[in-house]
Amino acid sequence: MKKQVKTASVAIKGKPVLEAGKCSLESNSKSEVEEEPPSKIIISINLEEEPPGKSATNRYRFFGYIADSSWGDWKWHFRNRITTVEQLTKFIPLTIEEQIQLKLVTQRYPLSVTPYYLSLINPDDPDDPIRKQAIPSILEIAMGMMGLEDPLEEKRDSIVPGLVHRYPDRVLMVLTNICPMLCRHCTRKREWRYGSWVRTPDEVEAMLDYLRQHKTVRDVVISGGDPLTLSTRHLEDIISRIRKISHIEIIRIGTRFPVVLPQRIDDELCAMLSRYGPIWLNTHFNHYREITPEAAAACDRLLRSGVPVNNQSVLLRGVNDTVEIQTKLCQGLLRIKVRPYYLFQCDEVQGTEHLRTPVEVGIKIIEGMRGYTSGLAVPTFVVDLHQGGGKVPLQPNYVLAQAEGQLLLRNYEGHIFRYRNPRAVAYPELAAPVPELAIDSVASLITETELQFQSQGARDESRVIVRS
Numbered sequence: 001m002k003k004q005v006k007t008a009s010v011a012i013k014g015k016p017v018l019e020a021g022k023c024s025l026e027s028n029s030k031s032e033v034e035e036e037p038p039s040k041i042i043i044s045i046n047l048e049e050e051p052p053g054k055s056a057t058n059r060y061r062f063f064g065y066i067a068d069s070s071w072g073d074w075k076w077h078f079r080n081r082i083t084t085v086e087q088l089t090k091f092i093p094l095t096i097e098e099q100i101q102l103k104l105v106t107q108r109y110p111l112s113v114t115p116y117y118l119s120l121i122n123p124d125d126p127d128d129p130i131r132k133q134a135i136p137s138i139l140e141i142a143m144g145m146m147g148l149e150d151p152l153e154e155k156r157d158s159i160v161p162g163l164v165h166r167y168p169d170r171v172l173m174v175l176t177n178i179c180p181m182l183c184r185h186c187t188r189k190r191e192w193r194y195g196s197w198v199r200t201p202d203e204v205e206a207m208l209d210y211l212r213q214h215k216t217v218r219d220v221v222i223s224g225g226d227p228l229t230l231s232t233r234h235l236e237d238i239i240s241r242i243r244k245i246s247h248i249e250i251i252r253i254g255t256r257f258p259v260v261l262p263q264r265i266d267d268e269l270c271a272m273l274s275r276y277g278p279i280w281l282n283t284h285f286n287h288y289r290e291i292t293p294e295a296a297a298a299c300d301r302l303l304r305s306g307v308p309v310n311n312q313s314v315l316l317r318g319v320n321d322t323v324e325i326q327t328k329l330c331q332g333l334l335r336i337k338v339r340p341y342y343l344f345q346c347d348e349v350q351g352t353e354h355l356r357t358p359v360e361v362g363i364k365i366i367e368g369m370r371g372y373t374s375g376l377a378v379p380t381f382v383v384d385l386h387q388g389g390g391k392v393p394l395q396p397n398y399v400l401a402q403a404e405g406q407l408l409l410r411n412y413e414g415h416i417f418r419y420r421n422p423r424a425v426a427y428p429e430l431a432a433p434v435p436e437l438a439i440d441s442v443a444s445l446i447t448e449t450e451l452q453f454q455s456q457g458a459r460d461e462s463r464v465i466v467r468s
């Protein structure tokens, strides 16, 4: 007999706004707030300096009057999200013109920022990289004709509502479109104007039925929106039923909570996740300033619960589009034991064009990191192709030429090496290699452009270094 989920609600009080298909992103309306109404959020007139070492954020500047018990409670943050321009002006100085522009933008692309994430913003810097991810820009509509609504064509690949089956052995399960923060670069921005929804029990059951019938699926990615907006109990109900399907080997959760509301990663959630492993968690840090003590503690709780944490960042203009920022981000992630996994080219989504960079920027960043810092710190740079073509990894080109039995390779410093390549006779599938380039002609071309060949002596005669 099929087990029914009682309600498709999230863990926030004032349930009506968060019930499936009925809710609004204005979920911090007064009716749902029982403990501390949003009206209590007023900017602190006394701009005290934050105590050193306690938090990396502007909490004490913006929210110094909020009790620790509330600040540590993710439901308080969720209820008190900043969702209107009027609320925002209490924290971020905005001219009248900017306020008018923002109101225009939010009619199409709503605003939602958690108090925690807002406290990471430097309100005095209009180009602050945290601000650019959270606060709308007029360019979202001024350049709004560029790009596509659903460039990855996820709707086309949805087998049953909410289940995307594109690759042979894994599926994407979209449980809700609700997020604690609405990231300005979001790929699923199209969903924002349809109001908030959570999959109904029947929809979840249809997804599970599909999984039971498709034995090639071994990996389920639970995403959203952000699936951790569901209550822990609701999430456990779904995860436990996935776990009963014997051919599902791993579950992955995609969530930005560790970054935008790390208080959500509480003991109850971690204990639940630890019961249904192997569960992996992919999160979304984009800038090293997001690695706060709170975020580090959240990741630590997950790791101690047996949940490995990987990071998928998005390359964004003016946010993280330099080698220096990406290196600091990825080194910081390793320090909190989070593995930099992907660096995504920002998708071709309507309303995000102003944040997109040329693909060459991503390749240059990888080139500037590879060899200069731990390999573990270097993410894979990928473009997610539109029309559902999937992810394509892009790398700097280190192979200058290839011939039978040898390669001409460039290292991270630009030095060029001849590399003896074992013959492919034992691998018939490699019998027709990619078109060969004549190594000697490439090498001589390099020589002609006044590069020097240096031999490493008798021991390495076959290894010619071409040094610039």
Ligand code: SF4
Pocket (backbone or CB within 6 Å): 178, 179, 180, 181, 182, 183, 185, 186, 187, 188, 224, 225, 226, 255, 256
């Ligand atoms: S958390 Fe992810 S799904 Fe939610 S708004 Fe941000 S990028 Fe989009």
